[in-house]
Amino acid sequence: MFKIVSNTLPSPLPPPHATDIQNMKLWPSILSLLSSPEPSLRKGAAWVCGTALQNNIKAQRAFLDNDGLRHVLTLLRDDPDKGVRSKAQYAVSGAIKHFPEALEAFAGMGGYDVLGEVITRADDPPTLRKIIFLYNTLMAEDPATAPVLRDNGTVAKLEEVLGKFGEDEDMVEKTVRTLHTLLTQTSTPAPATLAASLRTLKAQHGDLGLTEKEWREFGV
Incomplete structure (x- = not known):
């Protein structure tokens, strides 16, 4: 399971259980960490997103519905930390591969x-x-x-x-x-x-x- 503690990153399960994020309604908490002032938290949150999204259509759908794609695109473009940008790219890739609706949204977001x-x-x-x-x-x-x-x-x-x-x-x-x-x-x-x-x-x-x-x- 995932445990959310204030200002800390949830410990991730292996990707096959990533839909638990949606079942437990954790996407808003995870996505909020993408705006943390701490680079390590932004990086970790982007990594959790990217790992959850790999070949998981339910997670991709939930991520798109929670506006996660827009958040990680912003990090990829603007974050001053290379490590954060790298994990943001990982999340962007996981969000749009094998999911035409997300790819269409990606194009619409620039x-x-x-x-x-x-x-x-x-x-x-x-x-x-x-x-x-x-x-x-x-x-x-x-x-x-x-x-x-x-x-x-x-x-x-x-x-x-x-x-x-x-x-x-x-x-x-x-x-x-x-x-x-x-x-x-x-x-x-x-x-x-x-x-x-x-x-x-x-x-x-x-x-x-x-x-x-x-x-x-x-x-x-």
Whole structure:
């Protein structure tokens, strides 16, 4: 069970029991901790949210109904603590994956703009890496996501990531894979500057998990 004590974080159960949060009407108490002045409490509350939401449609529904998605998006965009932002990203991801209604709400809240801001700041590589991976996951679930990302300037943002993190092979691999998904799903040719960067990165890092056919689709 969960025990709520004033100004303390509930001790979480394993994810299969996460719906107990709703049954015990604990979402308001947990979400209130996202506004705590203590970073450790904000971080812990975001972690509890993210853990409860993993592949749990009932928890995702309750989280959305309690306006939790808006709270964690705000943390992801604005919190000064990197640890809090990381757990907020975890909660955002858990809230919207495999739940089209939450993804629609996310878009309506400016969620894609928030993710774009985090990518543009590029000051938190672990969270940046997770967002890029999330993009690819969302496009795999619903190809309608790709045009939204394209129209939000995501290609240019990801090209900037390649320029800033070209020595980080894992970051490059995730970014290149996401770019390939985005460009192919929207039938968008790679900009000339991107194709040139990709040639350099391929020479530096190898095939990065792409087939020769996929590289040719980039124009490389």
